[in-house]
Amino acid sequence: MKPVYLAVPAATLLLVAVWMAGSSARAGEKPKSASPIYGVTIPDGYRQWELIAPAIEADPLNEIRSVLGNRKAIEAYRSGNLPFPDGTVLVKLAWKKAPSPEFAPATIPGEATTVQVMVKDSKKYAATGGWGFGRFVHGQAVDEAQHRTCFACHQARVRDHDFVFTRYAR
Numbered sequence: 001m002k003p004v005y006l007a008v009p010a011a012t013l014l015l016v017a018v019w020m021a022g023s024s025a026r027a028g029e030k031p032k033s034a035s036p037i038y039g040v041t042i043p044d045g046y047r048q049w050e051l052i053a054p055a056i057e058a059d060p061l062n063e064i065r066s067v068l069g070n071r072k073a074i075e076a077y078r079s080g081n082l083p084f085p086d087g088t089v090l091v092k093l094a095w096k097k098a099p100s101p102e103f104a105p106a107t108i109p110g111e112a113t114t115v116q117v118m119v120k121d122s123k124k125y126a127a128t129g130g131w132g133f134g135r136f137v138h139g140q141a142v143d144e145a146q147h148r149t150c151f152a153c154h155q156a157r158v159r160d161h162d163f164v165f166t167r168y169a170r
Contacts, residue, residue, distance in 0.1 A: 033136065036144035038125065040117050040134030043070070046091045050074050053169035056097070056107075064109050065094045067166045072120075077168040083130065084162050088120040092166075113137070118164070129155065129163040 032041045049068040057063040069077065070089040076082075098110030115136045122130035133150035135142045154163040161167075 033139060033141045035117075035132075035134035035136075035141040035147055037147045038119075038128075038132035038134060040119050040132045042115055042117060042134070042136055042139065043089055043091065046070075046089075049091065051169070052077060052090070053166050055166070057094075061094075062097050063094045063113060064097055064107065065092055067092045082162045083122075084120050084164065086120050086122055086130070088118075090118040090164065090166065092116040114142075115139075129159075131163055 034041050046068060049070055052067045052069045052073065055065040055067070057065060068091045070087075072085055072088045073090055076084045076088055093115055094113045095109035096111045096113060097107045100106035100108045117134040117136070119125075119132045119134075120130055121132060125132045128151040131151070131154070133147060135146055135150070141147075151163070154165070158165050
């Protein structure tokens with residue numbers, strides 16, 4: 001049997017390639033924003049991860065924060081072994097503090113401020129203690145200057161805890 005060759009115009013091939021590239025995202029979704037320097041993105045499904053710990057930040061931030069972790073993070077925290085293994089992902093959610101309209105003494109999450117992500121990959125991020133960082137506002141990565149401050153802060157304050165501030169709330 002002889003092979004059959006079809007002549008396909010280059011413009012058609014280009015349209016197919018563009019369609020295939022776009023079809024990997026769900027309809028109506030914006031492409032994921034990646035942090036400058038590290039290329040970290042907000043992980044899919046992170047809102048279903050387990051809580052590691054909540055925190056309340058005083059002035060000037062005046063925020064309520066919650067840190068969630070993927071399975072590797074939770075296992076590492078529970079075992080108490082540092083350093084965290086490659087594949088560990090931590091996500092910090094932050095909101096402005098707001099008074100509860102139903103119970104005056106209570107504080108509740110107000111406006112969302114940031115989602116911050118740490119990804120452990122000791123080879124890829126060797127220069128920053130094995131961690132890649134991402135800081136996002138409304139789903140979009142903030143500028144490179146803000147990302148340059150991430151590792152310096154972690155290095156100065158929590159070098160002896162594998163560069164991670166959050167302790168496990170038991």
